[in-house]
Amino acid sequence: MPFAEGPRNLLLRLLLPLLSLQSCNSLGTTITFNQSIKDGDFLISKNKAFVLGFFRILTISTEGNLILLHNNSQGLLLWSTNVSVTPVSNNSTMVQLLDSGNLVLVNQPINNQSGVLWQSFDHPTHIILANMKIGLEQGKNIVITSWNSQNDPGTGSCSIKTEPNGSPQIILYKNLAKWWRSGHWDGLHWNGFPNINRQSKNNSFDIVLVNNKDEVTTKFAVLDPAVIPIIEIDGSGSLQLLAWKGQQQGWVKLWSPTDVCDKYGTCGPFGVCKAYTANWVKCGCLPGYEPNSPEEWRLREGSGGCKRQQGAPSMCRNREGFVKIPNVKVPDTSTIKLDINSSMEACEQKCLNNCSCLAYASADVRNGGSGCMTWYEDLMDTTQFAQGQGQDLYIRADAIVSVLVFWFSHSLAKYTKKSKRFLAKKGMWLILVFPPIAMIFLIFFGCWCLRRKTKGSLRETKQYGSTTHKDLEYFDLKSILVATDNFSTANKLGEGGFGSVYKGLLANGEEIAVKRLSKNSGQGLEQFKAEVKLIAKLQHRNLVRILGCCINAEEKMLIYEYLPNKSLDFFIFGRSRSLSIDWKDRFDIINGIARGVLYLHQDSRLKIIHRDIKASNVLLDSTMNPKISDFGLAKMIGEDQIQANTNRVIGTYGYMSPEYAMEGRYSTKSDVFSFGVLLLEIISGKRNTNYNLESPSPNLIGQIWDMWREGQALGIVDPSLSSYPAHEVSRCIHIGLLCVQESTTDRPTMSEVVYMLGKETPLTSPKKPAFILQSSNPNSEAPRRGHSLNNVTITMLEAR
Structure with a gap:
């Protein structure tokens, strides 16, 4: 039985944090004849970066092979390395866990790699470690294969292979069909891997390709020993690049292919x-x-x-x-x-x-x-x-013609459709039959289009201050008035800090949501510019999709996709509707919001802080998929920038972090705080700003903190949830409390939040949250710093 089919089914555990193994029995870095690894025993690499353990017995046979037994030394043989060991001796071989994470069977003494008889790097499962090759080497095809599921390490339906034909490339297969492709090696990096190429520079590792007559392989080369990168695939076809960073003591997701392309x-x-x-x-x-x-x-x-x-x-x-x-x-x-x-x-x-x-x-x-x-x-x-x-x-x-058609269709697509169709269908005929006439026509047509484009750019610059919005569709006011029935009350969906939102129906039958900026909003134009500039460059399944905008005199409107299930607060705070949203839906919504915020912070081309994450700014589509909306307060900061300051604090009481509300300092950790508040609201079905006269705490965070310290956190769960997995809900409450800790350094990043939500990893104990009163609990040490007042958007608070 090959290694990939033996120990993987018995839960081989690599890359375990050593902090969780303090009560386990360490056997050092090697085992020799008459030694074995059984449940509770571990091999630890010399640099203490990797740990290996089994739920069965791993030992060396009398023939010198590494073998896996069912229960004891006389138990059923489940697997063997099955290599030829010469000379045959009871103590001629030993097993060692190397600092690379590679488990090797070698002849003693270990002087160099020439004595390696077998190594785990030649038989990987669902994870690629640094210095582990994938590809073809000496007749072997080293392939990465997913598990069936998170709890079933059997061979799954997804695999990563190196395609050596033509120009080499890495391909992810799902059910034998191509699912994702790296692009070819262009001499510097994988041609279709722009994000991971950038991450490799930022995180001190390199990607190495060997392509010769003996092998076609790829591997990570680690340049910074404090960073351990891995690539992992799961049974759904999800591929992600993770890195273990010693200072953070946890996995950080660096990249995952999430764009539709x-x-x-x-x-x-x-x-x-x-x-x-x-x-x-x-x-x-x-x-x-x-x-x-x-x-x-x-x-x-x-x-x-x-x-x-x-x-x-x-x-x-x-x-x-x-x-x-x-x-x-x-x-x-x-x-x-x-x-x-x-x-x-x-x-x-x-x-x-x-x-x-x-x-x-x-x-x-x-x-x-x-x-x-x-x-x-x-x-x-x-x-x-x-x-x-x-x-x-x-x-x-x-x-000639294809160059012009390509130029017109990509750069001037918004101009006359008839002219474009005419050029595409008749242009070749014109050039072939009447070259002089065709050239005159093309020159005239090109100048006319450029003149239209220049005028449009100047008009946009005058109205917006830039032409950032050139990829959006511009709607005329008449079509919006018809679509919304002249902004009738019956079509009004809601009202926010900078205007009202209306449902509309375009002439082609498409439903839209129109955000109409208030004419009296002092911040309206600036917020409009910010929202258009930012959201036009973003695309993620958990962000609301903008279709275009409309500007006419003092009228400024944003046109979004219409989401039929309204906003999240309608479901979790409206008692008549909370019965229809069970725990599975709530957990999926929590995960979706987390992934959307992570995209803003890390995975988009920009680094964006939303600054107003709350239940009313999360919209739900027909399948209850959450989409973050309202980017009017969002701020873009530099890729290497940690935080920024403002003299105008704008946001919503109850969701604002203490450093932002009191000092005007905002960062990605400000959004983490807001997400934590929202997570706790989703679980409890209560607003953070709701007062409970029976509790000494003025807000939801304080109530949950008191109950958490007393071991009664599940008492805060929304009563409308008739059944739920207690362990999963308790873990989410734990994560929420980690997010609302008073100090920014104590709060996790959104990548860590997403990882904690998806993996059963150990969680640290939360420290006291912000904005809570002195509790009646005698063991509580939480002083009062302030409290949330209401759920309205505030502006113009001077930072101290």
């Missing part, structure tokens, strides 16, 4: 997914191609892909050329032809001379590009990134 083939063959845009529809067609199904394209994120444009002339030696698409993860390279010695000039000519060649790109981006990759089959899984990422891809297309 990360899924393999989102836009189908000959489609391109735009990872740089926050628009809902991310798919487009490569130059010279059109959607297979325009209706499907309009209704869904993904598509059935693209096909050659109808009526397009032959692409075989018929005046065709190439259109350059910058900043892309190039299409799947498993079927390409590779010539590592070719120049880019020769590569272009090579593709041009072969009528079956559809595209080309450089194999190595260093020093201006070298080597040649050419595609002859469907171009699959192409993604375009923001500037400075990816590489150039050259698509075979008509030399």
